[in-house]
Amino acid sequence: MIGSALSNRVEVYGRSVQALVNAMEFLKLKAKRVLATHGIETLEAEQWYPMQNVLGSFEDILKQVGPHTTRAIGHALPKHAAFPPHIDSFESALLSLDQAYRMNHRGPGNIGSYRVIPGVNRTSTVMCDNPYPCEFDQGIMEALYDRFPPKNSLRLRIDHDPGCRAKGAHACTYHLKW
Known part of the structure; x- marks a missing residue:
């Protein structure tokens, strides 16, 4: 949902x-x-x-x-969509997700967000508390990986935490490894 x-x-x-x-x-x-x-x-x-x-x-x-x-x-x-111009890597693309989201949404009130926590050894955690479907968010992350492919990386793995907006959770959390 x-x-x-x-x-x-x-x-x-x-x-x-x-x-x-x-x-x-x-x-x-x-x-x-x-x-x-x-x-x-x-x-x-x-x-x-x-x-x-x-x-x-x-x-x-x-x-x-x-x-x-x-x-x-x-x-x-x-x-x-509108996207910040300074992006030159997958990591910088992930870190700019929330900024890009805000460039494409306007109005008063809470619009939700993308929060990225960089990890170690080519990992990041992405928390999405926007109202869009999980598959949409995952598609965005895959597109950023395809557009800015990290060197020596063969694929992006996205693991979805059990808590999910579609099941009533406030946010979805994804663990990325590439």
């Missing part, structure tokens, strides 16, 4: 929402229909949209198409 917007006045940048449509490649028409049912009839990259409408769209996509598509949307996000 996808959470609710933490404030009904928070908005999401259109470029971020565009990732939803682009990630669904062969299902773009379906994505546009889902967005339209949630009040986003014409998607403009430079506009802002109510977060609850975006979350409702994610909920429908998760139910109708499945978690793999939700993960693909997260994977597409860094290509489309």
